[in-house]
Amino acid sequence: MTLPRPEDLVITHQxxxxxxxxxxxxxxxxxxxxxxxxxxxxxxxxxxxIVGCLYRADRMARPCDWALxxxxxxxxxxxxxxxxxxxxxxxxxxxxxxxxxxADPLYDLVLITDWNWPYAERGRxxxxxxxxxxxxxxxxxxxxxxxxxxxxWITARISYETRLIVRDAKxxx
Numbered sequence: 001m002t003l004p005r006p007e008d009l010v011i012t013h014q015x016x017x018x019x020x021x022x023x024x025x026x027x028x029x030x031x032x033x034x035x036x037x038x039x040x041x042x043x044x045x046x047x048x049x050i051v052g053c054l055y056r057a058d059r060m061a062r063p064c065d066w067a068l069x070x071x072x073x074x075x076x077x078x079x080x081x082x083x084x085x086x087x088x089x090x091x092x093x094x095x096x097x098x099x100x101x102x103a104d105p106l107y108d109l110v111l112i113t114d115w116n117w118p119y120a121e122r123g124r125x126x127x128x129x130x131x132x133x134x135x136x137x138x139x140x141x142x143x144x145x146x147x148x149x150x151x152x153w154i155t156a157r158i159s160y161e162t163r164l165i166v167r168d169a170k171x172x173x
Contacts, residue, residue, distance in 0.1 A: 051110035
């Protein structure tokens, strides 16, 4: 695996490292996987680009200049049978999806990775987001999650070169 750079957000079983700091984080309930599939709850091992930032403007100030507001009709398709699989779609939407504008704070700030995007391979798994955790140590459905304060700190410092690197024990030289 490629050696990480200081501007990379590196995730291991021990937590995260970014810009010389360490952060606790949560990963998927299925652990880390080298063969991610839709619904397995795993966080995919590999190098992923951060391609977008979404936020709830009614709950926080714009976290970075490239962040886009989450609207009340914004959804994310997680239906491998649909042509819009693993893309943001507007409501109403008849296929399986996830609401981006949630009642809880988990998606108040979302970093979007390029996992299986923009040309999704059906069944390989939909969006891997970086978002706020429910609580420390509580697993996600495959995403990477941080405390609200840490997520905001990280988001404010992400650059175009920042990559999300998910490393399992086999990834170390």
